[in-house]
Amino acid sequence: MFSLLYRMVRDRALAEDLAQETFVKVLNGIKSYRPEFKFSSWIFKIANNAAIDHLRRKSIDTLSLDGSPSAETPEQMRATSLQLGDRAESPLAEVENRELGTAIERAIARLRPEYRSCILLRHVEGYSYEEIAETLDLPLGTVKTYIHRARNELRVYLEDRRD
Amino acid sequence: MTDNTMHLTTDEIELWAQGLLPAARAIHLADCSLCRVEAERERKVILELVQLPKFAPNAGFADRVMAQVKVHAPSGDWTA
Numbered sequence: 202m203f204s205l206l207y208r209m210v211r212d213r214a215l216a217e218d219l220a221q222e223t224f225v226k227v228l229n230g231i232k233s234y235r236p237e238f239k240f241s242s243w244i245f246k247i248a249n250n251a252a253i254d255h256l257r258r259k260s261i262d263t264l265s266l267d268g269s270p271s272a273e274t275p276e277q278m279r280a281t282s283l284q285l286g287d288r289a290e291s292p293l294a295e296v297e298n299r300e301l302g303t304a305i306e307r308a309i310a311r312l313r314p315e316y317r318s319c320i321l322l323r324h325v326e327g328y329s330y331e332e333i334a335e336t337l338d339l340p341l342g343t344v345k346t347y348i349h350r351a352r353n354e355l356r357v358y359l360e361d362r363r364d
Numbered sequence: 365m366t367d368n369t370m371h372l373t374t375d376e377i378e379l380w381a382q383g384l385l386p387a388a389r390a391i392h393l394a395d396c397s398l399c400r401v402e403a404e405r406e407r408k409v410i411l412e413l414v415q416l417p418k419f420a421p422n423a424g425f426a427d428r429v430m431a432q433v434k435v436h437a438p439s440g441d442w443t444a
Contacts, residue, residue: 204419217421221429228433300419305412324413349374356409 202248205321209252211301211310213293219255223248242336245326249318249337256314308358316351323348368392372399374406381407 202223207216226247227234234243301310309317318337322328330348334341368391372380379385380393380403393399 203421204416207419213422217425220421221425221432224429225432228429300417305416320413324410325416325418345375352374352406352409355413356405359409359412360405 202244204325205245205318206248206252208301208306208309208321208325209249209314209317210255211297213297213300215255219248219251222251238335239332242328242332245322245328246336246338253314253318304359304362305355308355311358312351312354316347316354319344319347320351320355371396372403377403377406378410381410 203216203220206219206223207213210216210219223244227244234240301307309320312320319333319339322333322336323330328336330341330344333339333348334344337344339347368388370392372385372389372393376385376389377399380390385393393403
């Protein structure tokens with residue numbers, strides 16, 4: 202769960218804050234847990250919501266550079282895209298650069314947050330499409346579309362870099 | 365029954381990358397260079413993703429969480 206948060210926000214300290222917030226919510230709200238829901242999915246759902254809420258609130262550099270997922274025209278994408286912020290180099294930033302500085306990590310960072318959650322749950326956490334749909338409250342078809350688009354974007358980005 | 369002349373879908377390519385593609389469809393893959401190229405490109409990305417490292421929070425994380433969790437006291441009071 203921490204890995205998901207870290208890759209979503211690309212900031213160790215912030216990921217720890219969100220992980221802490223998630224566990225406190227889980228432990229304090231354990232009575233609201235429904236056993237028909239997979240326990241780990243419930244935790245991921247709370248964690249992912251915390252990350253997405255944060256990304257929506259803050260215009261940070263990990264948010265999609267390509268604009269809103271609902272943007273369909275280049276104008277809409279430009280209007281909803283975000284600019285990279287300047288980040289001061291600190292020891293922690295250096296650790297983050299080392300941990301998240303590989304080509305694949307940078308490619309993941311360029312994905313829209315919704316795509317990023319899906320692709321990480323699928324291939325890093327090993328969730329099935331159905332489990333992802335349940336965890337993220339998304340229709341199964343949407344999950345499949347997001348994952349296929351995400352893989353395609355990653356592939357294009359990685360192949361461009363190799364050329 | 366699937367028409368074996370049809371190209372592999374993205375779902376089928378993912379199954380192939382996981383070694384789960386049904387034999388009937390694997391026959392198409394063996395015969396179709398277009399699908400093989402596409403499947404190989406997809407497999408490279410999937411392989412990179414599944415090999416990503418897991419990260420852990422810094423030491424003391426669990427203590428920091430537990431310090432904020434309400435503990436149900438025997439008296440019925442909730443204390444932070």
